[in-house]
Amino acid sequence: MSLSVPAAWTARVSAYSSALVGWRTANSAAASGSSPRAAVRPPSEATATRGRGALQLRRVSKRYEVDGKTLDVLQGIDLVVEPGEFICLVGASGCGKSTILRLIVGLDTDHDGDILLDDRPIGPPGLERGIVFQEHRLMPWLTVERNIGLSLEATGRSAAECARLVQEHIDLVGLTGFERAFPRQLSGGMAQRVAIARGLVSQPKILLLDEPLGALDSLTRLHLQQELLGIWSRERIAMVMVTHDVEEATFLSDRIVVLSPRPGRVRRIITVDLPHPRDRGDPRFIAIRQAALSELSR
């Protein structure tokens, strides 16, 4: 069994990523005059500027066979993620939130319905879809820079190019100076930032986040929420995040997708039309959070 990517594929990925590099430089030049906060923009604008990285789930269902019994995990999930949009999936444990991400990234297969990225059915796992897991999953034997560089192995870029991209992303997640550190020398929050950098360095169209802040203490969690928002606004990439924390979802996302448990179905989609930075004490913020919470506990 070989995991190598067909040549045509690699070519496609690198064509996309070079397009992205050009796009990025143009944008950072444009944004350089304004403050970083002002760079956070509504998703509709991103759609206009970018028009790719659109993810569609059409009537996606997934069932597992356990001891000869069929177990419906997901049933008829319909979801459209706009390019550059931040979506949070919330739901009780066991409602198949993570399964949705695993299906999108290609780690789980054999589903019904269609999953399309830029109107094309998704293939086996590839670098156009990045994922950050709840556990950082860094290789303990690789330094920070090598862990991040692992993401560029399959792109066939030159060593210099890889080094530049890796350094850029280490700086992006605020870990400058930790290039040669091993994972055991990092705190949980730092390790998770490395994982985020690893997810981003290959410049995917969409970044999937499977409860990435779930295992962190609450203070680190708040910090990383801010940073994630900063990264999202700078990278202008679509993000789909699974979380248990409704407040986190309200703070981060453009839309909150509330899932019902067993089998997982989309119960309601709540639009969070508040500008960033969001104030957790704002009555509108609280109202949205409450709406999502009551939907969850219904």
Place this chain on the structure above:
Amino acid sequence: MSISIPSTAQVASRTGKAPGTGIRFGRRIWGFSQPLMFPVVTVLIWSAASAYGWVSPQILPSPAIIAGTFRDMLVGGDISANLGISLIRVAKGFVLGGSLGLALGVAMGFSRTVEIWIGPLFRTVSQIPSLVWIPVLMQLFGIDEMLKLVIMVKACLIPIAITSSEGIRNIPRHYLEVAQVLALSRRSRIVKIILPGALPSIFSGLRQGLSHLWVSLVIVEMLVSAEGLGYLMSWGRLIFQLDVVIVCMILVGVIGFALDFGLQRLEARCLRWRGTGVSG
């Protein structure tokens, strides 16, 4: 805000930094002397036992006699000649057995078929002590170097193959999923994920293999050999010179310890990412 993680070298120099040179030196001495406490006390009791005649010197020669015998054997060249022969045998056996064991372990680790075909056989054979093989193998290979080589290879190959194959197969699925998501080629997956992940198991297999090899070599030399440390020991027993036997016993222990210590240092160097100590 600038935080920096100290490099390994910095950490090493920091832990070595004590308030004064005198205290540092004292700590070093204490560090070295702790493991020697029990042996020293044992020798003292042993000396007392001989001096006060608690045990007859024919049964247990005094430490002074042992030391004298050791000096004579060292000066006379008995030790260097026989030890040299034993160590050359160890080197040959470990190079051959180690590389065969690793090759088999890798094959068993990566291929389900190879594991199914020979895994259970290996696990069964590993339960049979090397000593038991000697009579059969003597019929096949005679009593020369070939016999020793075969026994040593058998002694170290099996633990090495079994532990390294288990190390390869037990790479956490989490890591393999990362390899899949990052679209790593088969080669990168093996070189960057599987082999480094299996390295701790491979090292524990190598250490276990080397110590099995050493023990079985000494036994083979005691039973069928005209030279080597084991032979020296059985010769001492034959002429009822227990001092010679005890000198050889101590040497067997010390050499075995040194061999393992060497591998342990190599392991620590190759697995720097684990930090100091297994628990990191």
